[in-house]
Amino acid sequence: MKHDFPRKVSIVEVGPRDGLQNEAVILSTEDKIDLVNQLANAGLKRIETGSFVSPRWVPQMADSADVFAGIVRHPGVVYSALTPNLQGLEAAINAKADEVAVFASASESFSRKNINCSISESLARFKPVLAEAKNVGIKVRGYVSCVLGCPYEGYVDPVSVASVTAELISMGCYEVSLGDTTGVGTPLATGNLIEKVTGVVPVNMLAAHFHDTYGQALTNLVIALQHGITTIDSSVAGLGGCPYANGAEGNVATEDVVYMLAGMGIETGVNLEAVIAAGKTISQKLERQPSSRVSREWVSHAV
């Protein structure tokens, strides 16, 4: 179903976690804290700040507790953490994360290669996490990866995506973020996917998490907006991607999303110049260029 464009969109900034986790360079704790603070100062209201997983698997996130301890908390900003299991949840609660997230996949092969278990095993592992989170009154977000294609299987059936999404919601997730991990999605497939998923889950419980690998992310986001989704994940400077997915570098850049939405008169609360500055700072530290075209071309008279 086609909606008019919304008046407001909520942006979930995933750069400090999903982004940095997938960069080769490991930053100092201080640099990570600076990044999160800059993003909050730029007006971002939901910031994925860290991950409580084994440092053996994800050395980039080994200091997440210190990052949570070091940031300046802005009132009204939600600082979240990825927590694959109960141990992670406890660490996140100790770190005073405002919200946590669990990570599933719509593709069996990707689930096995990425988190070493089948889709249903992963959902079973999340059950105690969701129960305990409910107990302590902390909200849980769900991620579903490979919603528009899988690096190992290719085609992914929207029915599988709808089914995993519905299961995460029924287990207690308040929101599920649909991830086009490999960036292969195009507008028609995106529309079909969202129609299928919204057949079983209300659209206001969904977020769009698109990669710009093939330059299609903004296009797919516009289709998502037209289908009523108003929560968008993005990563400052386009940080990160996924090392397990061939060619899957490239979260859509927050700068590009904010520029597009601003141009459409859609409110995000984010200051474009401030987020461009944050992206340039972190990119310098990582010795890379922001992937954002807006950032690269930015001249102040352009908007």
Added chain:
Amino acid sequence: MKHDFPRKVSIVEVGPRDGLQNEAVILSTEDKIDLVNQLANAGLKRIETGSFVSPRWVPQMADSADVFAGIVRHPGVVYSALTPNLQGLEAAINAKADEVAVFASASESFSRKNINCSISESLARFKPVLAEAKNVGIKVRGYVSCVLGCPYEGYVDPVSVASVTAELISMGCYEVSLGDTTGVGTPLATGNLIEKVTGVVPVNMLAAHFHDTYGQALTNLVIALQHGITTIDSSVAGLGGCPYANGAEGNVATEDVVYMLAGMGIETGVNLEAVIAAGKTISQKLERQPSSRVSREWVSHAV
């Protein structure tokens, strides 16, 4: 008005003219001929092949007659040329161009800086070109630049765009290509613009010519498709842009457009792998990278 997505889209490849004209490196005639031949072999049916303008102004196009003489003409392929005046038209006719084009602007300042005359003066200059073209039975395409913003004036009123477009059609152009010269357009503005223009000109006489300066081109193209436009200009490897427009580098890459349309099941007749190869070859000769994300990320299993 929203349409369903079309089943077919016609791509106008502007790389050999609009693209190469705006690259710093001047290629040999042979390299240009090779490019046009490769593009025709890739299945492109409309190729802007050259320009008959003063070589003092555009040295990159000084050998357009030789390019037209050297290419292998494919049956069914339209090889076109830009012709700002009668002299240019005669040269184009001698070169056996299948179609010609004239270039106007929706912004007074841009018109003066780019073609040294006001909008109405430019239209007056085109009148004899259109009359003579009609005489000899050659079709004329019109371009309108700055349809979503001007590097000098900023905001451009869609009413001006509609008025220049209608005038070009009434003078005898069979099609007008709407150019977002600075790439500042976003989806809502694009939709509003097309609604305004289609109020005075039938949508099947319009083409969308979008720059990817801020990464918005594909998004705006999807909006154009939803509004019934089925002719899209693009440039292999994202060649060119406009040297007069601050930050206005970046025609949308043909590879990215073809990838998106193929993913949507929309027929273009273009072979993606062949156009990627053409883009890589020409980019090597220009000692640059293709701007196309699809080209950079291309792995054959991805589609």
